[in-house]
Amino acid sequence: MAEHVLEAEGLSVIHRTPAGDVTALADASLTLSPGEFVVLIGPSGAGKTTLLHVLGGIQPPTTGTVRVGGVDLTTAGESEADRIRRDDVGFVFQSFGLIGALSAQENVELPLRIQGADAAERTERVGMLLDRVGLAGHASQRPAELSGGQQQRVGIARSLAGRPRILLADEPTGQLDSTTAAAMVELIASIAHEDGLAVLLTTHDPSIVERADRVLELHDGVLR
């Protein structure tokens, strides 16, 4: 196995707007290794969400390359890029990104269905994850019937369901009280260390920054 599960080199994102160019990301390079829990900090507008979207293949960079498991996402064919997004990358979106018509259980199950996992495996994995995010008793509720913090925890469970190699989590505890936030970070960090999952997580919470194996800082699109 490659030493790094993710390698990004020279990433920039420039938005051309009527008011002029906006540089969201400027020549950012980083690597993630299996089992690492890395925290990304920086002020609002620094480019954190942009960086996560580019690393996950959701947004193309203006320049630069992203390699996941040695495959360059920026030049891979559609089907190879789809496979990487489906199998290798888990995402926790700031806006949760849950499907409103599906129950909590069905939302968490979705990545496993897309991967073609059998029913017994889906039931076991979804049950374990809902239990570990403290929502075993809410499995049949739809997002609109859950609090913001509960929806966020469904999003965390879903991001881990498909056993990704990389987890990209955009302020995954922003809606949670400090005790629940700490428990969710423990869950993510323990899965990272047990399963060799590489985690890159953005936060404004100093107690989460303390838990990191490594801290990266973004300022005005520049990574340090």
Ligand SMILES: Nc1ncnc2c1ncn2[C@@H]1O[C@H](COP(=O)(O)OP(=O)(O)OP(=O)(O)O)[C@@H](O)[C@H]1O
């Ligand atoms: N489509 C766009 N057009 C123009 N500018 C954009 C666009 N998307 C993002 N930006 C700009 O890019 C910069 C980086 O935004 P980004 O959302 O990545 O920041 P962030 O660090 O995640 O902020 P926050 O902590 O508030 O979520 C900001 O200055 C933002 O205004």
